[in-house]
Amino acid sequence: MNEKENPRPLRVLQLTDPHLMADPAGALLGVNTRDSLDAVIEQVLAQHGQPDLVLATGDLAQDGSAEAYRVFAEKLRAFPCGSGWIAGNHDVRGVLELVASEQQANRRHIVQGGWQFILLDSSVPGKVFGELADSELAFLADTLAQNPALPTLVALHHHPVDIGSDWMEQIGLRNRDAFWDVVDRFPQVRIVLWGHIHQEHDLHRKGVRLLATPSTCIQFTSGSRKFAVEELPPGYRWFELETSGEFRTEVRRATDFEFDLDSNSTGY
Numbered sequence: 210m211n212e213k214e215n216p217r218p219l220r221v222l223q224l225t226d227p228h229l230m231a232d233p234a235g236a237l238l239g240v241n242t243r244d245s246l247d248a249v250i251e252q253v254l255a256q257h258g259q260p261d262l263v264l265a266t267g268d269l270a271q272d273g274s275a276e277a278y279r280v281f282a283e284k285l286r287a288f289p290c291g292s293g294w295i296a297g298n299h300d301v302r303g304v305l306e307l308v309a310s311e312q313q314a315n316r317r318h319i320v321q322g323g324w325q326f327i328l329l330d331s332s333v334p335g336k337v338f339g340e341l342a343d344s345e346l347a348f349l350a351d352t353l354a355q356n357p358a359l360p361t362l363v364a365l366h367h368h369p370v371d372i373g374s375d376w377m378e379q380i381g382l383r384n385r386d387a388f389w390d391v392v393d394r395f396p397q398v399r400i401v402l403w404g405h406i407h408q409e410h411d412l413h414r415k416g417v418r419l420l421a422t423p424s425t426c427i428q429f430t431s432g433s434r435k436f437a438v439e440e441l442p443p444g445y446r447w448f449e450l451e452t453s454g455e456f457r458t459e460v461r462r463a464t465d466f467e468f469d470l471d472s473n474s475t476g477y
């Protein structure tokens with residue numbers, strides 16, 4: 210059945226910041242990151258069922274190990290559909306790309322369900338902040354110019370806007386003006402999506418929805434001036450995308466996941 214005969218919206222799952230480690234006991238602030246990802250995946254299957262596409266928006270590994278990326282691939286077997294992975298500040302780009310290529314998850318441009326998905330690498334080796342290289346900006350501009358009719362979701366790891374948190378302002382996308390200079394030229398962009406900040410945001414800018422999503426492990430306190438974590442369960446974002454460009458999205462959390470968060474930590 211082709212897309213014109215099938216009016217069902219495209220179902221897209223975003224998983225972000227799982228921070229997996231080679232050590233099966235690996236934990237962030239007391240939360241075992243494999244267990245929390247398992248809980249999120251169970252919640253997806255119970256709440257929404259199978260997606261048509263998974264977008265994994267960075268910090269897939271905490272330790273940059275091939276084992277951690279292979280564990281991520283193993284967890285994604287819960288979803289037989291394809292996926293696209295991008296790097297965050299904790300990732301080691303070369304190792305991520307190697308394992309992603311084994312999984313056919315190294316696609317940076319995906320056309321599916323009448324939409325296109327452009328996945329950008331905003332990671333900067335050795336830095337927590339993000340920056341889009343000239344080659345990434347050119348890839349974004351060229352891809353948008355070549356596909357003017359497709360409603361578009363652009364995904365990256367780092368936040369390209371102020372999210373009202375002093376400590377995170379220092380670790381967002383540095384060259385955000387250059388990013389918006391491109392996006393503003395292309396009205397088919399409907400969604401800009403990111404991870405990194407381990408919290409939910411839903412903002413609007415010039416007709417574009419700006420969406421951030423909880424981590425599948427620990428959550429940072431929204432609006433906090435200094436580093437702080439809060440005891441919210443791990444979560445994910447779900448999209449239902451219509452070929453008309455309209456869409457619905459929501460964040461859900463694994464509310465049954467039990468964890469003992471070390472709330473006194475001053476960093477992660």
Ligand SMILES: [Fe+2]
Binds near residue numbers: 226406424
């Ligand atoms: Fe993260």
